[in-house]
Amino acid sequence: MYSDIADNDPLRDASLYFNRELSQLDFNFRVLAQAQDPQVPLLERLKYLCISCTNLDEFFEIRAGTLQHAQDLGLVPGPDGLSPATVLARIHDRAAELVEAQYDCWNRVLRPELDASGVRVLARGNWNARQTRWLRAYFRDEVMPVLSPLGLDPAHPFPKILNKSLNIVVVLNGRDAFGRKGGLAIVRAPRSLPRIIQLPPKVSGGPHDFVFLSAVLSTFVDELFPGMEVEGAYQFRVTRNSELLVDEEEVDNIALALRDELVGRGYLRAVRLEIAQNCPEPIVRSLLDKFDLPPNAVYRIKGPVNLNRVIQVYGLVDRSELKFPPFQPRALPGSEQIFETVAKGDVLLHHPYDAFTPVLELLRQAAEDPAVLAIKQTLYRSGKNSSIVEALIQAARNGKDVTAVVELRARFDEEANLGFADRLQEAGVQVVYGVVGYKTHAKMMLVVRREGRKLRRYVHLGTGNYHAGTARLYTDIGLITSHPEIGNDVHLIFQQLSGLAPSMTLKRLMQSPFTLHAGVLQRIERETDNARAGRTGRIIARMNALNEPRVIRALYLASQAGVQIDLIVRGACTLRPGVAGISDNIRVRSIVGRFLEHSRVYWFANDGAPELFCASADWLERNLLRRVETCFPVLDPELAARVFDEALGNYLDDNLNAWSLGEDGGYTRVPRAEGATPHSAQACLLAKLCG
Incomplete structure (x- = not known):
């Protein structure tokens, strides 16, 4: 590209x-x-x-x-x-x-x-x-x-x-x-x-x-x-x-x-x-x-x-x-009847502050519920003795139609993935290895349940892996929803992964390698057009790494148009911020703290009608162009506001664990203004959600 x-x-x-x-x-x-x-x-x-x-x-x-x-x-x-x-x-x-x-x-x-x-x-x-x-x-x-x-x-x-x-x-x-x-x-x-x-x-x-x-x-x-x-x-x-x-x-x-x-x-x-x-x-x-x-x-x-x-x-x-003081992740009320809870409204999980239990309960209850007909799941990294894998095996033994898309090429987890893929197949799970030439990095689970005369889809989408261990060590966002259009989009993607389905039009999700790259560029360009027209242009995005040159070029053009851009990039960033006339409206910060920063969140002001997405993809060439990834909107306004406050605004306020990327490529600690209250984004969430 x-x-x-x-x-x-x-x-x-x-x-x-x-x-x-x-x-x-x-x-x-x-x-x-x-x-x-x-x-x-x-x-x-x-x-x-x-x-x-x-x-x-x-x-x-x-x-x-x-x-x-x-x-x-x-x-x-x-x-x-x-x-x-x-x-x-x-x-x-x-x-x-x-x-x-x-x-x-x-x-x-x-x-x-x-x-x-x-x-x-x-x-x-x-x-x-x-x-x-x-x-x-x-x-x-x-x-x-x-x-x-x-x-x-x-x-x-x-x-x-x-x-x-x-x-x-x-x-x-x-x-x-x-x-x-x-x-x-x-x-x-x-x-x-x-x-x-x-x-x-x-x-x-x-x-x-x-x-x-x-x-x-x-x-x-x-x-x-x-x-x-x-x-x-x-x-x-x-x-x-x-x-x-x-x-x-x-x-x-x-x-x-x-x-x-x-x-x-x-x-x-x-x-x-x-x-x-x-x-x-x-x-x-x-x-x-x-x-x-x-x-x-x-x-x-x-x-x-x-x-x-x-x-x-x-x-x-x-x-x-x-050592760090121990903490207890917040439990989700209603996890014992997860289908009834999700049917009433979307459930947002911010790990590790929110427990991973609701994700496990969704799968465990699906495996035992006679009304559940089918379960589909992507597995990238799941860890040893995975309760996710055990639940899929139990679901297959209980007569459910179970499909697992196992990514064998998850680096350094290849041997473990081969092992549990064999176990899944022995239990009657339909195991597929994704698409030739494209790693399946998407994090999604689909449960099909009969409710009365209709079938209802329950979906979990996340920025992190189905790994209960890393869910206590990494920051990630998960969404459990029964939204019909999101459910249908996930169904279509699974069809694409397990069969030979043609390119499909999704209503709510963006997907690599087909629409996510273009979707990100289109939204950056929309902010650019708004700024040129005298309206507010604003982008806040959080990810693990950034190197895709067309996205960087679009961000440079947005900066030149006056769009204010804040990027929270944990690791590698090839964009050079602060260059006069080119990127002087772009700020890049990296947060290193108790938990590994792993969430991917994109926010676009959209002239007063903001859009917020969570994704499995960083803005890297491989993720946007050579992998199967999903990017999902948070449609509930209250949940979207929560993601913005906790995962974006909170991190822009961090003056203890934040590093700023300079024009010369060096990182320096973000200075705390005189008289400013010390603020750690992670400590704030621990106190707020786990206190």
Whole structure:
């Protein structure tokens, strides 16, 4: 779609667009800032540090891996004008800054503060004699029996190293029992071993003392090579491209093809090498050569290479004063008779403040209700032991006609989705895998119920997944309705997904890849026309990411016409705000707080007759053009006002957790005006809805 913009269009200037990958990478600095904030409870700060590390892992696995592929194919630059090679070089530079900041936060801030609070993650040099004896025994009894050290020689070539696995490269001197001269050996830590070891209180003297497995391996690795001298032991970890490339049009069965791809996922092309800071340069060069990596792909680590594994400490330490206060999501009155409740009026759910229970109850009651004839459901991420999946299975066993549209290519959930798809099919559920070439990312459930002589459709639509766990961690909007036109629209979309239906006209919903992109552009252009005519033009939109160039161009034109635009974008944003004469009426902010911001809400002033939509789609090229997505209106004026107040206005008032995107691409905390009351959008909703 970017190619549709004329080459001489001034709004095509590359300087008006940030790079998506670099913008996404910078999001992790905002996450890390939460770990550095003394106002956040200590163990929550530890969690934020680990989240920033895990995010960086995934960034290299997916974004950097995809860029490598683009570089190999010689793909042309995007709107920002940067080639894949240039972006990769900048990623490595910026990632090095992030890694430095992460380990500085761990070594200089969090670890000492945890220690002072009685939660100790003990470094090798700080073990006392009693702790050392216990850890040596632990190594001999629990670790050593499952290790298979490999000395490198012509008969033992360099082993295959699994993605993100913990490994130790050992430098040996002397000769072994076969007379082989020492050199290098590799010790791979099996996934079965815990990465964090908790010491018994009677041994350590404290209830919350921990040690990294990497420290234990490095300390006692000499016991694996009796009679030889260990001159050095250095931990390392390699990150590999994890993007599965299945040519759906070239396979007969996507499920079988995906299973085959998953087998080798852990050994795809390397993209990053993390290694101990004190590892000698010749060994580093050797490993880079083994993994076919350039010099700037190595990261010297001042601590454990798998720092994100310290997240286990959060769950092992029961110290409420070091964590966020617990909260109880608000229960919906009438959930026990969900059909009667929804028949009286639409139900709006704002998670995690509102309980996910009504969604589960809608499905559970549908599975048991003799009047329910059919259930249709999309499943993108559902989690292990999903009550949603169990209810669908029960519905099929109760004789309902049940259809599940399972997206097998939900990144990192492919294996889980394959598993529950098999279970659903075994129970008699009709399972379909969406549409070839388009991920099914829409979140919708349809229940068909006989009421008297008529059939009535009950629908749930949401911005988030059918995952009870993330419903307590992510902010999302859900709508349960029996509105006839919305119900018919959802019915038509399910027909399209499970059959070979032609393009259809929907009355209330917008849908990717058919009408959502055009619908968003049309509404932006309407605000632009209103502003040019002297009427008020106003847009407020909230999403996870923004990079679609035609949408950005339309927003630039709207800004030039005088439309006031506020964008609440959690992660990557390639629009450059604040450019004089182009985007000086556009403001972009990002909120990072206790919950992951996940709602997508679009609001257009429409000359006094505002329209408000919630959607499963971000304003990204992939969501608007290459996925199946739904965007639904909130038609009830009271509910629409509630969404506006809670999910938009409330967030524009945030002066505690808000970051502002500058014209230079940097984010700064939104300053609190002198005398202004501190306001956290999430804390406000917790107090208002869960208090």
